[in-house]
Amino acid sequence: MQDKINQLESxxxxxxxxxxxxHNVIDKQPNIELPLAFVxxxxxxxxxxxxxxxxxxxxxxxxxxxxxxxxxxxxxxIEDQEENGEIDENIIENEINIKRNEIGTDNIMREVFxxxxxxxxxxxxxxKFSINSIELPLKSNLWHSQFTxxxxxxxxxxxxxxxxxxxKIKGMTFFVWKSYIEKxxxxxxxxxxxxxxxVGLKSIVxxxxxxxxxxxxxxxxxxxxxxxxxxxxxxTAATTAKTNQFNYRIENKTIINFFIHIAMGVSSTLSRPIxxxxxxxxGDSDLSLELSNPLxxxxxxxxxxxxxxxxxxxxxxxxxxAGFLSWVYPNVxxxxxxxxxxxxxxxxxxxxxxxxxxxxxxxxxxxxxxxYIPELFYLGSMWARNIIFKVLSxxxxxxxxxxxxxxxxxxxxxxxxxxxxxxx
Ligand SMILES: [Zn+2]
Numbered sequence: 001m002q003d004k005i006n007q008l009e010s011x012x013x014x015x016x017x018x019x020x021x022x023h024n025v026i027d028k029q030p031n032i033e034l035p036l037a038f039v040x041x042x043x044x045x046x047x048x049x050x051x052x053x054x055x056x057x058x059x060x061x062x063x064x065x066x067x068x069x070x071x072x073x074x075x076x077x078i079e080d081q082e083e084n085g086e087i088d089e090n091i092i093e094n095e096i097n098i099k100r101n102e103i104g105t106d107n108i109m110r111e112v113f114x115x116x117x118x119x120x121x122x123x124x125x126x127x128k129f130s131i132n133s134i135e136l137p138l139k140s141n142l143w144h145s146q147f148t149x150x151x152x153x154x155x156x157x158x159x160x161x162x163x164x165x166x167x168k169i170k171g172m173t174f175f176v177w178k179s180y181i182e183k184x185x186x187x188x189x190x191x192x193x194x195x196x197x198x199v200g201l202k203s204i205v206x207x208x209x210x211x212x213x214x215x216x217x218x219x220x221x222x223x224x225x226x227x228x229x230x231x232x233x234x235x236t237a238a239t240t241a242k243t244n245q246f247n248y249r250i251e252n253k254t255i256i257n258f259f260i261h262i263a264m265g266v267s268s269t270l271s272r273p274i275x276x277x278x279x280x281x282x283g284d285s286d287l288s289l290e291l292s293n294p295l296x297x298x299x300x301x302x303x304x305x306x307x308x309x310x311x312x313x314x315x316x317x318x319x320x321x322a323g324f325l326s327w328v329y330p331n332v333x334x335x336x337x338x339x340x341x342x343x344x345x346x347x348x349x350x351x352x353x354x355x356x357x358x359x360x361x362x363x364x365x366x367x368x369x370x371x372y373i374p375e376l377f378y379l380g381s382m383w384a385r386n387i388i389f390k391v392l393s394x395x396x397x398x399x400x401x402x403x404x405x406x407x408x409x410x411x412x413x414x415x416x417x418x419x420x421x422x423x424x
Pocket of ligand 1: 021022124175369
C-alpha cells in the first residue's frame with residue numbers, strides 16, 4: 001500500500017493545473033508593499049491597523065509567511081531563528097520584500113507559474129484595489145497572458161452598474177434600458193478583448209442582497225428601476241467618458257435578481273450554456289454569512305437546469321451543503337478555492353473531505369482565488385496538491401478507490417473537469 005501512496009503523491013505533485021477562479025495581480029508601484037496579513041485574508045484590513053494586527057495570529061498567516069519565505073530563500077526561516085527561541089515575523093516579511101523587489105513582479109510570476117505548472121487561468125478582472133479610497137492599478141489581462149493561457153469571466157454586478165450609470169446619463173426609460181443591458185450582456189460575452197475570451201459569468205449577489213435570488217414581476221422591476229436611477233448621484237458624462245470609470249454600487253435586490261435571471265435565461269438558450277460562478281460562503285464583513293448559504297440557491301438552480309452553476313469557495317462553512325447540492329443537481333459544481341489556501345491545514349482538509357462525503361468527483365473544480373500578489377497562485381496550487389493527496393490517499397487506504405482511480409480523480413479536479421465545464 002505504501003508504494004501506491006507514494007506513487008499517488010508524486011503523480012499529484014507534478015500534475016498540470018487549470019485555475020478557474022482568480023484575480024489580477026497588482027501593478028506594483030515603487031513604495032507599495034502590501035502587508036502579507038492583508039493579502040492572506042479577506043476584508044479591508046489595509047486601512048485598519050487593529051484588524052491587520054489580529055490577522056497576524058491566524059494559522060493561515062503563520063503558515064503562509066513561512067511558505068513564502070521558503071519560496072524565495074529555499075530554506076526554512078525557522079532554522080535560522082530557532083536559536084533565538086522565537087520567530088520574528090516582521091523580519092521574515094522584511095526579507096520577503098527585499099527579494100520581491102530584487103526579482104520584480106514579472107520574474108516572480110514566471111517562477112510561480114513554472115513551479116506550479118499552471119497551464120491556464122480564468123480571471124475575474126472586476127476586483128479592484130484601493131488604499132484610503134484611492135484606486136491603484138492592477139496588471140492587465142494581457143499582461144497575465146505572458147505567463148499562461150488566459151480566459152475571463154464577466155461579473156454581472158459590474159455590468160449591471162455600468163448599464164445603470166449609462167441609463168442615468170442618457171435618460172433611458174426602463175424598456176430602453178432593458179434592451180440596452182441585454183445587448184450589452186450579449187456583446188460582452190461574444191467579443192473577446194485582446195484575444196481573451198469570455199468563458200463564464202460570475203455573481204457576487206451574496207455580498208449585495210444574499211443568495212435567495214427571486215424572479216421579480218416586471219411591474220416591481222419597473223418601480224425599482226426608477227428608485228435606482230434616482231439614487232445614482234454625482235455621475236457626470238464628463239467623468240465617465242474621461243476615466244471610463246463609474247462610481248456606483250448596486251444593492252437593490254429586485255434589480256440584481258432581475259438581471260441574474262436575464263443573464264441565466266440567455267445562457268440557457270445557447271447551444272452551450274455559459275457557466276456561472278457564484279460567490280458562496282465566507283468573505284469579508286460586507287457579507288451576511290447567513291445569506292451566503294448555497295441552499296438558498298435552490299429556486300435558481302431549478303429554474304435553469306441546463307446552466308452550470310459553480311459554488312465558489314467550497315461554500316465554507318457550508319461545505320456539506322455544497323456537496324449535497326452538487327450531488328442532487330446535475331448543473332451544480334463545487335470549487336475548492338479560497339478554502340484552500342485560506343484556512344488552517346485541518347480546516348482545508350475537513351472542508352474538502354466533508355464536501356466529498358457526497359460530491360461527485362466530476363463536479364469538483366480547482367481554483368486559487370489568487371489576487372494582488374503572484375505568490376497566492378503558488379500557495380493555492382501547493383496546498384491544493386497537498387490536501388487532495390491527503391484526502392484521496394485516505395480513500396485509497398480504505399480501498400474505496402484504486403490507485404488508477406485516485407490518479408484519474410486528481411487529474412479531473414486539477415484540470416479536466418474545468419476544461420469540460422468551460423469548454424476550453
Ligand atoms: Zn474571487
